[in-house]
Amino acid sequence: AQKVTQAQTEISVVEKEDVTLDCVYETRDTTYYLFxxxxxxxxxxxxxxxxxxxxEQNEISGRYSWNFQKSTSSFNFTITASQVVDSAVxxxxxxxxxxxxxxxxxxxTKLIIKP
Amino acid sequence: xxxxxxxxxxxxKRTGEKVFLECVQDMDHENMFWYRQDPGLGLRxxxxxxxxxxxxxxxxxxxxxxxxxKKERFSLILESASTNQTxxxxxxxSLPLAGEQYFGPGTRLxxx
Numbered sequence: 319a320q321k322v323t324q325a326q327t328e329i330s331v332v333e334k335e336d337v338t339l340d341c342v343y344e345t346r347d348t349t350y351y352l353f354x355x356x357x358x359x360x361x362x363x364x365x366x367x368x369x370x371x372x373x374e375q376n377e378i379s380g381r382y383s384w385n386f387q388k389s390t391s392s393f394n395f396t397i398t399a400s401q402v403v404d405s406a407v408x409x410x411x412x413x414x415x416x417x418x419x420x421x422x423x424x425x426x427t428k429l430i431i432k433p
Numbered sequence: 434x435x436x437x438x439x440x441x442x443x444x445x446k447r448t449g450e451k452v453f454l455e456c457v458q459d460m461d462h463e464n465m466f467w468y469r470q471d472p473g474l475g476l477r478x479x480x481x482x483x484x485x486x487x488x489x490x491x492x493x494x495x496x497x498x499x500x501x502x503k504k505e506r507f508s509l510i511l512e513s514a515s516t517n518q519t520x521x522x523x524x525x526x527s528l529p530l531a532g533e534q535y536f537g538p539g540t541r542l543x544x545x
Contacts, residue, residue, distance in 0.1 A: 351531040353533060355536075360538070361521065361538060361539045361541075362536055362537070362538045362539060363523065363525075363536040364536075365533045365534070365535060365536075368531070368533045370531070409476070413531050419530050419531045420478065420481075420491075421478075421534060423475055423476045424475075425475050426475065
């Protein structure tokens with residue numbers, strides 16, 4: 319069955335440290351999409367990235383980078399030189415053709431960046 | 434920029450009241466969604482809609498109904514609010530198929 323696991327419930331680091339948030343997924347489908355969202359304390363979920371199953375290229379956007387590895391069914395998210403404004407809950411999600419592209423959400427990782 | 438707005442950020446209602454939560458998106462998205470978010474339970478899909486006047490049940494539709502009379506507007510209705518419906522309600526919209534969902538700011542509903 320499809321599933322998204324974010325094993326890290328909470329991570330706390332000091333500002334300027336690098337931090338990686340793990341995401342492991344399970345799917346029966348060959349066509350699927352992976353997403354990361356950020357939910358700051360204000361509550362609004364902010365879309366960060368979408369990746370499809372046919373594109374394993376890593377992505378970098380400023381201090382953010384994503385490592386997609388089909389061999390380990392992982393889609394990890396790294397923040398380089400973290401800042402206090404990165405403090406938020408981060409969600410990984412999966413959608414697959416077999417499930418009509420409904421989003422399956424991970425439980426989220428709460429990231430705390432201490433000054 | 435995609436914009437999804439929700440009618441209220443905070444709402445307090447009494448048990449038994451009929452509650453309307455409104456969501457409007459300005460990006461001409463076909464798909465719209467209603468979720469609730471509770472500590473320890475994550476995001477759970479209540480209802481979604483692929484088109485005007487179409488609706489599909491999500492994972493937890495009991496106690497809720499929805500209305501989509503116009504493409505840009507998706508309403509969530511609590512016919513008779515109960516205390517276990519106290520929650521954060523999030524609306525989202527997306528393009529068809531695997532389009533990323535864009536969320537509104539959320540409505541924190543308290544039922545007393």
